[in-house]
Amino acid sequence: MVFLLTACATTPISDRQALILIPLSQEIALGKQAYQQTLKDQKVSENTHLNQVLQRVGRRIVEVSDMPKLDWEFRLIESEEKNAFALPGGKVAVYTGMLRICKNEAGLATVLSHEIAHVIARHGAQRMSQQMLLSGAMMGASISLRNNTQRNIILGALGLGVMYGITLPFSRGDEGEADQIGLVYMAKAGYDPEEAIRFWQRFSQAKGDKGPPEWASTHPADKTRIAGLKTYLSRAKYKYQNVKLQHGLGETFNLPAEKTDKEEPEKPKPVPGVSVEALTP
Template identity: 40%
Template structure:
């Protein structure tokens, strides 16, 4: 009876996985187990919770500046099937960070403006974060997590009679985390860099500013973990890839640069 249950479970799982295969905007194979509506709702709920728990900047100049850069990027982003509007919130925090969530939610921390020195550098960050949404990276990460859980479940079923089952499951859990989830996240980061370059280029920003931005990031992130155990590419790896990506972009004559002015003293 147990063998029959395992067979049915494995067959059903394989059917789900095959039906969830997709491709990212750069052509990379993806596993997406959740619908766009589900992810948009999840992103919207998460964003509302963040707005309730984190201070929001009331500085009109900073908000106008971030909105200006974001609007310029969004002007070249096609309409999305799962939501109709993008929302941008500036959080009052010294964190050097920004993010974008499914459902069109963009968050920028004021601390980022201390590292992103110019509108073009800020556009590099925002374009990158929006790239995560366009490439369904949240769906992909959640789906990979579900797949990891599925793998542990199948292994647990097959080893349920072994006295070493608990030890093997613990070891497999660590292997799944380090060997599958983390390297895949680095691939997502690199892919978003490519998408972000294209977006800022199309929007009229200088894509080479992304290289200057990550040099600033590298200087501000001393003591970062080694690349092997990080979800992000190392600064040197990222800078080299961005330099290569900038050279591959087509030349655009008479570029019209968006007129977004950074406040003189962001805080």
């Protein structure tokens, strides 16, 4: 009983009780480790201006978030992939390809606030807890990225699964919650929350053009998502109207033309048996 009571955490904004069996300190350590491992294979963008914009938007959101004191870090990765992720401990990365869909700062704020919300709601730790209970893996001090079974569970749980060929998307509930929290953060940071709806419409369009972007394979159907966002919009708009400094849509990005001739590196195939949920309705 005491164990379960201490394992319950209340999620801000959505006010939901969540079962988390992993101490925050360990979750943060794993997030940092996974971040370093992931960035090792990626080319960090040297575009000074876009990097400044990313830092600016990220900073504004974390300052109004429920965990402003985490060691937040924002990296821009040079790649046409439509992708972004955030890891426990506040380690965030956005791919330059995603900026095309973001189109402007408010679009980027939509992506960042959603990712930041996954971190603050501790969705990674919740999924690790569920997966470890399911697989009977040992928890607590012994979990590590060095153990292969645990590594797949951890990377999948942190939302990095697709990159490593593990199909383990966030649950529909996690996604809805990240949208709900993200929309409020975005508005409190001074970005017009209505742009979130337009961002998801653009994202949906981009999928239609060229198969699903990587980010989409871990995210639920757009119609469901847009309908959900609309139900949270009035609360976010109220926050936005009361914020001291409104940035509206912020700056519109001026991006070089997309390189289409470049060959995409081959992705690892999903590991059979590791997939636990399918999100497409």
